[in-house]
Amino acid sequence: MRRPTLSPSKITTYLACPTKYRWTYLDDRGKWYLRSKSYFSFGTSLHQVLQRYHDASDTGVTTTEEAIAALEESWIDAGYGSQDEMMQALAEGKSLVKNYTERIQKEPVTSETIYIEKLIKMDLGAFILQGRVDRVDELPDGSLEVVDYKSKRSTVTEEEIKFDVAMGIYQMILEHLHPHRPVLTSIIALQSGDKASVSLTPEEVSKFREDIISIGDEMLNRDWENHRPAFKPLCHSCDFLPLCRKDPEFDYAAPEPVE
Numbered sequence: 001m002r003r004p005t006l007s008p009s010k011i012t013t014y015l016a017c018p019t020k021y022r023w024t025y026l027d028d029r030g031k032w033y034l035r036s037k038s039y040f041s042f043g044t045s046l047h048q049v050l051q052r053y054h055d056a057s058d059t060g061v062t063t064t065e066e067a068i069a070a071l072e073e074s075w076i077d078a079g080y081g082s083q084d085e086m087m088q089a090l091a092e093g094k095s096l097v098k099n100y101t102e103r104i105q106k107e108p109v110t111s112e113t114i115y116i117e118k119l120i121k122m123d124l125g126a127f128i129l130q131g132r133v134d135r136v137d138e139l140p141d142g143s144l145e146v147v148d149y150k151s152k153r154s155t156v157t158e159e160e161i162k163f164d165v166a167m168g169i170y171q172m173i174l175e176h177l178h179p180h181r182p183v184l185t186s187i188i189a190l191q192s193g194d195k196a197s198v199s200l201t202p203e204e205v206s207k208f209r210e211d212i213i214s215i216g217d218e219m220l221n222r223d224w225e226n227h228r229p230a231f232k233p234l235c236h237s238c239d240f241l242p243l244c245r246k247d248p249e250f251d252y253a254a255p256e257p258v259e
């Protein structure tokens, strides 16, 4: 029998709300309530361009002008409220691509990109843990750096990376795939170019692995048939609220009116 796969998105969704995880990944009814989000379109459009820019085999996108043209070509316009909103986002995207590529061109080239948008996996017994890394660079000392782009962020701190489930998973899987190579995880906040990096200690990775196995076990063995939604502040901004409110026992607390 094929073993289940868990990913950073599945685990992060589950930790935010188990019911949200159920509607997103397990129960077909959820798909009728999911609205397309402009920030997903924006992020995906930018990721595609940066992927091409860093891909040495893609010789069509090597300059700032080519990167901007590639953004226009592959722009995804789903989820925007109006044409104006979409055009504003495109202008913002072009400015981010321009600033990013100009900054990169000024930096000395000391590392080599070895993976782009690569699916990496690790067998954790009851399930396969897998994630897609934006980019992995090999640094001059042989260590590996996972680079993750955040298109809507203007700041990032080491503390945030340390507690980021996805970044922990990427470090753990890469260390597994490349034993004896130190692994560093970095986030670039594309709005400002701000970058922070963290490398968890072997003890932290080992504890993190135990936590992921235990959370995965809970996700896979939960009694989903009898699972009931429970109200939390996140509900106010959740697409699935109408679905959860169909449950007669769902205790919905309307937001306080703004004075």
Ligand code: SF4
Binding pocket: 017, 018, 019, 020, 021, 023, 229, 230, 231, 232, 234, 235, 236, 238, 239, 240, 241, 244
């Ligand atoms: S509405 Fe609330 S309980 Fe239901 S899925 Fe969303 S966050 Fe979870």
